[in-house]
Amino acid sequence: MTALASRPSRRRRPARIVLHIFLWAIAVGWLVPLLLALYAALRPYAETAELGYFSWPRDLSLHYFSEAWRRGGLPKYYRNTMVITVPAVLTTLFFSSFVAFLIARRRVPGGKFLLVLFAAGNLLPQQVLATPLYVLYKEIPLPWWMNWPSESLFDSYWGVIAIHVAFQTGFCVFVLANYMNTVPAELVEAAIVDGAGVWKQYWHVILPLVRPALGALGTLEFAWIYNDFFWAVILMSTGDKFPVTTALNNLRGEYFTDYNLLAAGSLLVAFPTVLVFFILQRQFIAGLTLGSSKG
């Protein structure tokens, strides 16, 4: 690129155009399936069954969205998902920032090993643990007021939140520890000189500085845990406790599936992750670039 940049701008233009065409093609390639889903969701099933999905519309309406909202019971399932996702994300970030702080700034013995262990944990396929965890959860009793009627970790939100925290902490520690390493050691040293204890070094010096990374991780973790289907279905058996990702299955008929309705439901279910992305977008981008600046 440096060779290109030194040439006169007249020579640079074709490359720019090619780049833009490429970027547009990729963007369209990503957007088309989404737009097609939106288009299908606006049209009645009878029409697309007759004319096919690639045809001009006769009727366009938002009917399927209200139908999916009502028939899928979305409000209830959104709430269930939040009960799982919000505590799981917050706990994950809290724990992992703690561990990362110890590894990156306190130089505990075996810190490097711990970091490698956390990073390696990410490579473990979650499915491998499904059956052992299921058996384990069945055997771990909970008091009745924590989980009724199963009175065990199985079929409880506690269990699902715990497994998400356990799995996601590894990745977050890995990212946060590397990020905290970019924070100049002098800042913490100065704080120590001023008499700050470990808690204050963590809470008042490090945490505010790694906020971009926390924002980025928060977005990612929210999306991952929100989109999870696997653990909730494996570790729970009460239909009314399931997360919103399973609500889409309620829109599928036993024999017949109205794909237009399903498209509307999918868009509604996907919406919150997009919303969170836009809310945390600035942190996200700052986090990405800041993390990469050291190297």
Place this chain on the structure above:
Amino acid sequence: MANPPFQIPVARRSLLRVATLGAGALAVPAAVAGCEKPSDGDGDSVTFGSNYSDEVPKQAIAEVLQESELNVKINTVDHNTFQENINRYLQATPDDVFTWFAGFRMQFFAAQHLATDVSDVWSDIGGSFSDAFKQASTGQDGKQYFVPFYLYPWAVFYRKSLFQARGYEIPKTWDEYQALAARMQADGLAPIAMGNKDGWPAMGTFDYLNMRLNGYEFHVDLLAGREPWDSPKVKQVFGLWTELLPFTQAGANGRTWQEAAQSLVAKEAGMYLLGMFVGQQFPEGADYDDLSYFPFPTITEANGQDAVEAPIDGFMISSKAKNVDGAKRLLRYLATPEAQNAYLASDPNNIACNTEASTSGYNALQGKAVELVSGAKHISQFLDRDTRPDFASTVMIPSLQTFLNNPRDIDGLCQQIEAQKKSIFTS
């Protein structure tokens, strides 16, 4: 040091607010703990695990259960997840009563002691069900574990108006069936509609060919893993099927059953072997009323048309049920003609299992189904319900799709199925 370092910049008021919230949060479990532990239920409370997750059935079963004298708590899980999770569900904390299927799928869990014997219920209700139903509700140990609720038959569907306009006759034998298909082809129709994208619809064709050629007992033994798949008998089934393929819609593996049904609606296809749910694709009114069906034609004299493929849905009691007596009372209620009629009022694609159920509310298709089922000596449950679920989904779906793509290598296909069957059934 006028200003102490690291002074927490928090206003007193917001600190108080946080403290209150914290105290409140801590108090919640304590408050709950103060309440009485809910009892496991008196004799009248029964939990009900349901896979009736489609909107209309969900509503209908709730109304039926409401009418029972018991206090029923329903736990609905979408049918797909319900089926995939059934093993884990039954081993952990299942509901007292749960919705399930007759035949091998019931026997499978009964044999693992995950179901409760309901033979005593059957001694009360047995008079209202034909022997074919009792057979389908009986485990391998000879006891009953299942109470049938409703069923729907598989048959060859067609449009009456098309048959009338072209002067087609209902085929009774294999030769007549092929002759009719040839005539339809000459008339520019796709004689036999087929959509097998999801993998299971083609199983119906295999089952009928197999039962007409080799009989119901062979069907049961073959799918239970007791007969080899590379025997001449099975190869003959595929051989017969290849005779039909020239008349079958091409590219079946790329078409959903709904799309194939649409070709029947549009009168582009002449016949379609499918379950009665095909009616869901027909617009209400003239189109729906034009739909009719005939039983799959005879292939050998010995077997005639004595078997009907008609999957039965019903209920079982889990082995971990907390209220077995209540669960049995509920099953007795669900076996009554009143309960079955009440449920079917909203469902034109099934018929009641109880022979005393009123047929007055039935439409023409349902009326025909009653005839078909009551005249049948045997009721088969469909390939994927008459065998191990893992064998059906991981072996038979791909195998039948392979066959439709390349019908020439029957020997190789049968050997492959047999090899995979052995590894699955011995595991």
